[in-house]
Amino acid sequence: MADAHERILLLGGGNMGAALLGGWLETGLEPSRVVVVDPKVGDALRPLIDRYGVRHETNVPDEAFDIALLAVKPQMMGEALPALRAALEPESLVVSIAAGTSVAAIEAILGERPVVRAMPNTPALIGRGITGAFANARVEVAGRAVADGLLSASGPVEWVESEALIDAVTGVSGSGPAYVFYLAECLAKAGEAAGLPADLAMRLARHTVAGAGELMIRSEDTPEKLRRNVTSPNGTTQAALDVLMAADGLALLMRRAVGAARDRAEALSKE
Numbered sequence: 001m002a003d004a005h006e007r008i009l010l011l012g013g014g015n016m017g018a019a020l021l022g023g024w025l026e027t028g029l030e031p032s033r034v035v036v037v038d039p040k041v042g043d044a045l046r047p048l049i050d051r052y053g054v055r056h057e058t059n060v061p062d063e064a065f066d067i068a069l070l071a072v073k074p075q076m077m078g079e080a081l082p083a084l085r086a087a088l089e090p091e092s093l094v095v096s097i098a099a100g101t102s103v104a105a106i107e108a109i110l111g112e113r114p115v116v117r118a119m120p121n122t123p124a125l126i127g128r129g130i131t132g133a134f135a136n137a138r139v140e141v142a143g144r145a146v147a148d149g150l151l152s153a154s155g156p157v158e159w160v161e162s163e164a165l166i167d168a169v170t171g172v173s174g175s176g177p178a179y180v181f182y183l184a185e186c187l188a189k190a191g192e193a194a195g196l197p198a199d200l201a202m203r204l205a206r207h208t209v210a211g212a213g214e215l216m217i218r219s220e221d222t223p224e225k226l227r228r229n230v231t232s233p234n235g236t237t238q239a240a241l242d243v244l245m246a247a248d249g250l251a252l253l254m255r256r257a258v259g260a261a262r263d264r265a266e267a268l269s270k271e
């Protein structure tokens with residue numbers, strides 16, 4: 001990415017916009033290539049402006065950009081996008097990370113053009129995210145490479161060939177960190193109920209979730225194999241898993257949760 005020259009407009013410097021920007025800057029993107037447009041400077045964006053001198057504007061400047069990365073809330077798209085029209089050439093690439101905002105909805109405002117619809121997640125903040133991405137037919141090989149370069153600053157990029165799959169990606173990895181944090185919350189609460197002091201239960205839960213995640217990434221083994229490694233025959237883990245797996249309880253709950261997130265992404269595209 002360090003050799004590239006395209007000028008980038010980042011629309012929305014909130015949690016995800018700033019997380020992506022942080023990844024670009026840390027991996028060598030020249031700060032003068034980016035302009036962040038956001039009516040305010042929030043806690044996530046401020047340190048990047050202070051550290052790298054990234055330019056911030058409250059309105060879209062009267063300049064041309066090669067790439068616009070859209071990181072505003074889906075509900076803000078209709079209001080925010082028209083201001084972009086004058087800043088984009090017909091061949092400028094638009095990369096949107098908004099949940100449930102379709103390529104068609106973006107093209108309805110910005111005209112038919114190369115559009116990448118992507119779904120990152122918040123571990124992007126520490127360079128440990130994963131992103132699903134879909135490119136419309138107008139995105140050529142070079143455009144896909146540019147988008148890949150920007151998105152992969154925060155972790156691997158998985159390209160899908162059907163736009164509908166981005167809603168499923170949203171249900172698994174876009175929203176997924178929240179499920180894992182909730183698991184840590186539940187584990188800590190259960191530890192308290194089992195007699196541990198609250199702060200100790202929380203430390204145990206955080207390190208367990210984080211350590212298991214790190215092991216899963218570093219190991220060649222599948223999650224199933226790693227689970228079996230913990231589970232001694234007729235031991236304590238088996239006793240717990242018997243509860244979680246009874247009537248496929250957790251598996252069915254997870255399937256419903258991911259389906260609900262996917263359906264919500266689909267519904268957002270119709271609002």
Ligand SMILES: NC(=O)C1=CN([C@@H]2O[C@H](COP(=O)(O)OP(=O)(O)OC[C@H]3O[C@@H](n4cnc5c(N)ncnc54)[C@H](O)[C@@H]3O)[C@@H](O)[C@H]2O)C=CC1
Nearest residue numbers: 012013014015016037038071072073074080097098099120
């Ligand atoms: N938070 C997450 O875990 C993920 C979020 N996303 C998507 O990323 C997008 C942004 O989400 P967050 O960063 O969490 O929200 P956020 O609320 O932290 O950031 C949105 C930013 O947009 C700015 N904004 C509002 N109106 C604007 C306008 N007219 N022009 C420019 N900027 C404007 C706000 O001031 C704010 O800084 C959403 O579309 C969301 O679906 C995607 C993947 C994960």
Ligand SMILES: O=C(O)[C@@H]1CCC=N1
Nearest residue numbers: 098099170174175176
């Ligand atoms: O909850 C949301 O709508 C956004 C999209 C994926 C994660 N957060």
